[in-house]
Amino acid sequence: MSEQNLHQRNQRTLRKLLIWAVAMFGFAFAMVPFYDVICDITGLNGKTSTTASTEGPSRVVEDRTVTVEFITQRGEGVNGDFTAATRRVKVHPGEITLVNFFVSNPKSSDIITQSIPSVSPGEAARYLHKTQCFCFDQQSLAAGERKKMPMIFYLDPELPRHINTLTLSYTIFDVTDRVAATNN
């Protein structure tokens, strides 16, 4: 094998390997949407859908009652009240239910908040359908404002039998700075 030939072969192998390395760098970023898909399917992290469900329930399962609990959590930097009007409700799968949440802003400036839902057990997340939720959008709160935020949901009639309690948690974050940073 001539020296020229060897050089070319080396360059070819090098190029292939470089392409592979770059592809793997891309793969790291591809893991982000991929992870979301996996989460949707398996309920890996208990995240619920971030968009309103457009279809209603197909039927109501009258003979089954499931307890749905609501807990609220303030992220760091949020010091107003953030509570659910009801701590827990008993519903039939397929039954449409409304729950109000209250949030207040004691600060002397306006803030923008974002609430992040999380369901436990995670497996139940994909069976929780929300037709309306304050968590789909950012909510702005004027200084001193107290706001009622409704959330309408139903449980999928196909909810696995072994799940009889479901906890829906909302963590509220103050995203004022984050929004300002993105806008600039």
Added chain:
Amino acid sequence: MQSTLFHRAAVGLTSLMISGMAVASDWTERSDLNLRPGVTESSQEVYDLHTTILWIVTIIGLLVFGLILISMIRHRRSKNPTPSTFHENVFLEVLWTVVPFVILIAMAVPATRVLIELDDTSKAELTVKVTGHRWKWEYTYLTYEDDNNIGVSYMSNLATPIEQINNPVLEGGLFPYGTAKDAVGSDFPEKDKNYNLNADNPLVLPSGQKVRFLITSSDVIHSFWIPDFGGKKDAIPGFVNETWTIVPEGKEGTYYGQCAELCGKNHAFMPIEAKVVSQDEFKTWLAAKKEEAAAAPDLTPFADLDEAMELGEQIYAGTCAVCHGNNGQGGVGVAFAGSDFATNEEHLDEHIDVLINGRAAMPAFGAQLSPREIAAVVTYERNAWGNDTGDLIQPQDVQDHE
């Protein structure tokens, strides 16, 4: 369970190692070098599983090491001058692929069974939300039996006094030592038996009832772990995790745990103290807590500066000193000693405001401390360490604060 061969061998080894040690712990109710069987059914199962696996790996290990040892003795050049030349044996190679595989299956079966049991959080009688903060735990009692409007919530801080922790031996030099600097002294107080494990407000749980923990965090990832209950679960900001426990009746007592996920500076200083009491006692305690929570805040004014200072000093040492230094010299948080902020009249309102509402890295204490306590701390910070402003803040001032 305590008398396995491994345990005895290990105890022997320990006493060998401890001999000659000046400071030895006498924590007899806690196992020193093996996993602890714990007090719950599931922790016992985990312990049994651990023991089984430990035996299996010990036997495999001894087998392999035994073979190596025999080979080293019998197949050294002085004993066996002409080496054999075999270098493959299909039977052997298949054997030591298949046999470990079978052993693995034997291990996987009980492991899977225990795992499925641990996963079942349904039908709990008490639900407690556990929130990790840097660097303390918050316990919120959500539902108990049919009562789903308890509204009892409190913070749990490390109770070990800071003088027991900070024992600096270096002054100046290469290493930074932050808050320890000014505490250099000749005699350090002796450490409590439950050093670094005691909390000021323990988690109180009833025995004989299933308790479900909903675990989350307000800042970074923490991990909620009480070894005697059989496992840990991460506290993740924005997400909830579930775990459960039943401490059987007759096992009432105090159990300790620690944060098990690196969460920053005081990761080692946010213990979990769980007090398990009988159901009757728990009901009495919960009722008292509910009453306390419902009662209007205590706005009794301080009689004089000394009274406020005394209360302020206690709260400062327990809650503020971690970040702001034992002597107000600062650290993670700002310094107070001699600072403009803590001495200038103009900043008084701001001072109260920051305590109630927080600012940047400073958490809000409005929900955690009563107006009386906040008034005491502000008074203390403005009068201690030579600040001597003479400002006496009354509970009503805090209550009136916008």
Added chain:
Amino acid sequence: MSTAAHDDHHHHAPKGLKRWLFSTNHKDIGTLYLWFSFAMFMTGGLLAMVIRTELLEPGMQFVDPEFFNQMTTVHGLAMVFGAVMPGFVGLANWMIPLMIGAPDMALPRMNNWSFWILPFAFLILLSSVFMSAFGAGHPAAPNFGWTFYAPLSTEYGPPSTDLFILSVHMMGISSIMGAINVIVTVFNLRAPGMTLMKMPLFVWTWLITAFLLIAVMPVLAGAVTMMLTDRHFGTSFFSAAGGGDPVLFQHIFWFFGHPEVYIMILPAFGIISAIIPTFARKPLFGYASMVYATASIALLSFVVWAHHMFTVGMPLAGTLFFMYMTMLISVPTGVKVFNWVATMWRGSMTFELPMKWAIAFVILFTCGGLSGLMLAITPVDFQYHDTYFVVAHFHYVLVSGAVFSMFAAAYYWLPKWSGVMPNKLLGELHFWSSLISVNLLFFPMHFVGLAGMPRRYADYALQFADYNFWISIGGFWFGLSQLLFLAVCILCAMKKGEKAPARSWESAEGLEWEVPSPAPFHTYDTPPVVK
């Protein structure tokens, strides 16, 4: 084998600083890597000494908890990315061309680059430690553990996190270039007759390692890039507030992190597979099954990552999958250990220094492997996770595993590198002293871990005091023992010692023993023919 005769046609090695700065010679670059790795080993060790000093007794005596966290973080990074990985790359540079009969690495100029990036990467990282140490803790060096979990490293990371990100990027590029070089060399520069299945196992394990490196180092680069944009450019990959997920960080990190663990151990398997047959005077048992076992370990390493994060709350099915896969890895690993034992069996063994280290490796690595098997059992891992039991496990695998294998390699090939045999007395002292102290250092960690001491703790409850005292003593002892190795290396570098023949160990097999000792600057300009 007319290598020595050919030497005269070539220019001689350039002298002075230029020789090292601009070197494209695989032997010189290998030497640079090895010295760099040793320097980082001592630096990381020094940081570990700070940790062990603080943990000698309960209470905070020497450093601030904040500085303590910086020590654990940088200790981990320096050891993983500075000591173990470059150490193996150094060995690859020196030995792979010699073992496959190639004149040099295939891409010599890139080789120079991949080395010289490293010192600067570490200069950047360690500069933050210097600033912290001499600035009484401010500004802080990275303090979030070598696993840099978000959000501790993103929203809560100190400003030096950006230096850390830059430095990790540089280390990543260096490793990727090194790995590419290995693959191109092995694919294109093998001597005639050196078929893949004739290659020494060290070359095989390194080839597989190189593929792992190219697959996962870019993923690490992706992870730190996401951190960077989260910190400064308003994205929220890992922040719950912006719709991201901190757990996603752990998935990405461990997708890199688990193969990384094998990157740090596969070359060690190759070294041990070279040394044991030499001193047992018997061919390696099950060569083909060794190759297949290595490949299957590498493949399995991509589907076990979540066993590092059983406590984050995964669904049951996911947990079970990762538990079974992890347990499965012990099968090919077991095959390797059994093959080594079978190689020794009915051999005619002598116990020169490389063999001593190799046997210590097999035994202690097996200890680490067995505790790894215990950790795979998820329900029990809920107790073990993030305790000193884990610390004991991975130090058994990495110190008495990877590092011991590098000592074995050094004692084995030092005659080839320097032309003189390593000093026996110092070598024996180094071995026995390290062997005893490493166990005093890491074995009791199993006990404190099981008893419930979490890792990365600056201070601990009183019942852990006794063992921690002895662990610290073991730590100081082990650290000081390494100065003996420094002495051995310096003596060899100064050519002080018994002169080594070409075949420095009487029954050593392989092309590297066909060239004179020390190996001339240029070897195999005319490829040898392998029958």
